[in-house]
Amino acid sequence: MDMRSFYASAVLASVLLAAGSAIGQEKLLIGTDATYPPFESLDASGNFEGFDIDIGKAICAEMKAECEFVNNEWDGMIPSLVSGKFDMVISSVSITPERLKLIDFSDRYYNTPPAVAVSKSSDIADIQALAGKTIGTQSATTHANYAEKHLGQSELRVYPTADEYKLDLANGRIDGAVDDVVVLTEWVKSEAGSCCKVLATLPIDPVINGEGVGVAVKKGSTLRDRLNAAIQAIRSNGTYKKINDKYFDFDAYGN
Structure with a gap:
């Protein structure tokens, strides 16, 4: 070569x-x-x-x-x-x-669909009973949009992070919380979430949840x-x- x-x-x-x-x-x-x-x-x-x-x-x-x-x-x-x-x-x-x-x-x-969590000691038995109650969720999320549209009879309180609404729910400062069913289910299994339970899974809204x-x-x-x-x-x-x-x-x- x-x-x-x-x-x-x-x-x-x-x-x-x-x-x-x-x-x-x-x-x-x-x-x-x-x-x-x-x-x-x-x-x-x-x-x-x-x-x-x-x-x-x-x-x-x-x-x-x-x-x-x-x-x-x-x-x-x-x-x-x-x-x-x-x-x-x-x-x-x-x-x-x-x-x-x-x-x-x-x-x-x-x-996965959204869901609602409440305190285990709460007298809220179903979604309809959330009317007039205060619900927490994370801001700028589909869950906040969902709560605003479908749970409009409740007072919505938004938080920068999920940890903050969880803390307020655990301490009784809000009556319920809306988030992904998996997030809420895993949280209520933990020591931090032992105060609470998943009340119900919510039907997916294709426009909001995509x-x-x-x-x-x-x-x-x-x-x-x-x-x-x-x-x-x-x-x-x-x-x-x-x-x-x-x-x-x-x-x-x-x-």
């Missing part, structure tokens, strides 16, 4: 290797609000944990991307995504018509198709079921 050809081949191989390495090292930032167990929270060491976190890691593995979770307050989540603070959001974000005006979503990766929870991305993001392929892959290869069964005794994907 001519030495010039040899060196040219070596240079080309180096360039291709570097390009391949760069692709393999793609880094994506994922926004999440780690105050929403069992979907996303921080453990005692400050590490992210939860169903959404594990799903996010599995999706990134399928996409062969290095991903880093970024903790962000819920109220500023969508504006932060739009401004480019991170590449996507995996934080139990429901796919709703209103949000689709601002951002895009992957296909859903779970779909078609389930998806990965949120900026409008027009090329990540959307890759995310959909990754979600389909983990559903097909059993990874999704392993994660699901780690947290739940039912299929969170829904119908």
Whole structure:
């Protein structure tokens, strides 16, 4: 081989290797609000944990991307995504018509209904008995919108985080709370939530609750198709079921 050809081949191989390495090292930032167990929270060491976190890691593995979770307050989540603070959001974000005006979503990766929790000592026996009572929920969520529309005879009190409404319900400062049925069910099983019980699961409102929870991305993001392929892959290869069964005794994907 001519030495010039040899060196040219070596240079080309180096360039291709570097390009391949760069692709393999793609880094994506994922926004999440780690105050929403069992979907996303921080453990005692400050590490992210939860169903959404594990799903996010599995999706990134399928996409062969290095991903880093970024903790962000819920109220500023969508504006932060739009401004480019991170590449996507995996934080139990429901796919709703209103949000689709601002951002895009992957296909859903779970779909669970809202519910109402009350104190175990409460005389509230059904949803109708919430009329005139004070209900807490997290602000800027589908659950707040749901309560405003369907529980309008109650006084609605919104909180920046789920932890805050839980504390007020446990201490008797509000009469009930609306959130995802899984979040409330897991909370009432815990020591902190032993004060309370899930009163009822609420019917999904397609306009408010949307078609389930998806990965949120900026409008027009090329990540959307890759995310959909990754979600389909983990559903097909059993990874999704392993994660699901780690947290739940039912299929969170829904119908």
